[in-house]
Amino acid sequence: MSYSHHKEKVCISTRKVYDWVTRQVDVPLKSFSNSDLESIFPDNxxxxxxxxxxxxxxxxxxxxxxxxxxxxxxxEDGNRIDPVVDNNALICQEIIQPNGRQPVQVTLPSGETVTLQKVKVLVKGHVVVQVVNANGQVVCESDPIPFATAQTFILCAPEGTVVDCHISFFECDASLICTDNFSQLDVSITLCLEVQMEADVKIEVEARFCKPREEILEATLCPTDKFPPQCPEVFPAH
Structure with missing residues (x-):
């Protein structure tokens, strides 16, 4: 790609990020015992x-x-998904507050005081627990287990911005406890939640229009030298 030498001001429509934070979220431990434990492992x-x-x-x-x-x-049907690849793996949406996003006074490290907004986000999803034997075979599998967590963020979120969030890391651990008088399954979930406040805007930028570059052709496979190199010092000079 090459550029022309002439610069001019252009107006483009794009999505602007007003604020962006990442938070590690530890979902409250989910425990199942007695009849609850039996219900999440169906006979089929x-x-x-x-x-x-x-x-x-x-x-x-x-x-x-x-x-x-x-x-x-x-x-929700129990199909395994990758949260990093599939942006729709979890439900992640703003919890609308009755009086809108509440303003919050925040003091920056520089000592300056700014007004930000309180944004509440709901994250919901499902996990499946499998019991695997020493040969790697699945002996038991649970139904999809729902989980949810609500998080509050202090962000630059003026009216007109919307929440965009996704998961950059997900980890689920489960442990099954079986004793003579007690049985329980504990499921712990940790995720990294990235939250952005965005809005569609039109901005003016100084730019140069570009055009396609000259194509670089692949080298031919046919040999160009048909004859081996000669030895003129020896033959036919002497």
Whole structure:
């Protein structure tokens, strides 16, 4: 791509970022015990034949060392998704406040006082828990487990801006506790939430119009030297 030498002012329409923050969010621990534990592991995904989840493992002679628990993000139907790749992996939206975004006075490190806005964001999604044996086979799988968290941010969010948020990191850990008198599944979720306040704007910039560059052609595969190099010092000079 090449540029002309003449500069001129142009008006372009683009999306402006008014503020941008990243926060690590630890979703409140989700615990399931007794009947709640049994309900999230349906028989078609965990063939227990009337046994409880812990009785099922005990009847198979499983010790805690014999199986592992894994947890991952899914859609509402239980299909595994990558939150970094799929921007629609989670529901992330602003919680509309009755009186709008409340103004907040903030003192900057420089000592200057500025007015920002309080923005509340709701994050919702689902995870699935799998119990895997020593051979890597899935022995039991849960139904999609919903989770949600509400976060409050202090941002530059004047009227007319909208929230855009996505997940840059997601981690889910689960542990199953089985004793003679107690059974419980604990699910912990940690995510990195990126929140931006944006608005469509028109701005004036000084620019030069560009045009396509000259194409660089791929080198030909056909040889150009048909004959080997000669030795003129030897032949036919002498």
């Amino acid at each position: 995904k965990c063939p227990r034949h009337g046994k409880t989840v812990c009785e099922f493992f005990t009847s198979h002679g499983f010790d805690p060392e014999d199986f592992s628990i894994r947890c991952f993000l899914t859609d």
